[in-house]
Amino acid sequence: MNLNMTNIWFEIKEGMFIALRAIRANKVRSILTMLGIVIGITSVVLMTTAIRGIDNAFQQGISSLGSDVLYISKWPWFEHEDFWKIRNRRNITMEDFEKFKELAKMPIAVAPMVTSMRTVKNGSISMDNVILTGSNADYIKTTNFTFDVGRFFSETESKSSRNVAVLGSEVASTLFPRGDALDKEIKIGNEIFKVVGVLAKQGSFLLGSFNPDNDVYVPIGTIFKYFNSRWASSITINVRADGTAMVSKTKDEAEGVMRKVRGLLYNEQDDFAINQQEALQQNFNSVVGVIQIAGLFITGLALFVGAIGIMNIMFVSVRERTKEIGLRKAIGAKRRTILSQFIMESSAICLMGGLVGLLLAVILSIIVNKFLPTSVSYSAVLIAIFVSLITGILAGFAPAYTAAKMDPVEALRFE
DSSP: OHHHHHHHHHHHHHHHHHHHHHHHHTHHHHHHHHHHHHHHHHHHHHHHHHHHHHHHHHHHHHHTTOTTEEEEESSOSSOOOOHHHHHTSOOOOHHHHHHHHHHOOSOSEEEEEEEEEEEEEETTEEEEEEEEEEEOGGGGGGSOOOEEEEOOOOHHHHHTTOSEEEEOHHHHHHHOTTSOOTTOEEEETTEEEEEEEEEOSOOOGGGGGGOGGGEEEEEHHHIIIIISOTTTOOOEEEEEOSSGGGHHHHHHHHHHHHHHHHTOOTTSOOSSEEEEHHHHHHHHHHHHHHHHHHHHHHHHHHHHHHHHHHHHHHHHHHHHTHHHHHHHHHTTOOHHHHHHHHHHHHHHHHHHHHHHHHHHHHHHHHHHTTTSOOOOOHHHHHHHHHHHHHHHHHHHHHHHHHHHTOOHHHHHHOO
């Protein structure tokens, strides 16, 4: 038993030496053969790291919204309903909010929210199309925001509609590159606001208008006073449940309360939407799913082309070494020895190509990370090595089998 294992181990070691010698003897051909595998592995690793990084950034961003928060709005977030029907719904007003807050018993926090897009300036530095979010002091209780410096505006500042502002991290770093935004003044439209707080980095570029990093927060009264007509703007009511387990019950109560606030009859449809984080997650998953399918198709195509190239080269190698194969078989080499030798050769080519592709993918991930989030994981490394080996085995099997079944006499006669 031990002797048999020793023989097998010797055959594997000898086969690997022969395979590496053959690769070294045909360096240019081997390198060109690896290119398809390099491209395929680079694609699969880069796609994996990009999707993982995007997912991490999205989950970080969405966590700032709170999984236990509901958003009562005139508009549904992603449902494809009749646009004109929704557009003609009555706006949700501050009076609706006050009645809802009085009647709803299950939420632990309720806050109004209205948005406007404005240019924000600090001296000669300006940011266009910044989301200006107006709310009251309870708004912070409906989020998971953390602060870099300062605080959220107080109830007194909110009720008296003072010109105070809280900046998202991206807005603060753009307007105040030295990081000295606290207690400084900024200009929103034509009005001067004092910065009372700067949020820590919370969001994700994927969240779009839901990204707190690109927002500026002010008392809701200042929005109505300077930037919007109080009666023309529809607000959103943020409702925080007492934990994720209570979201469903809180949503049911919120629906009933809003129907009462809006004066809807039992047979009338809701003229409002109750949105929640789940809708964002579903939309994100559908987008990522499409990206994954496209990425896998491109990766599979590259690996297929690479495998075909390796198979062709291995057939050429078998043909060139026909006499060597005949000689080895004539002196007692078994079929399995010849088979394993050529499979190891194709696997070695693929593995080296995979390692080069992995290194290239890591370098590209570092570059891409400056523009889009990426995250290199151990699973991506293992996938790259596994895919390389499997491709090598599959691509090399047919040429290896052809070599293994050669008749030694005919092989020795080959010219």
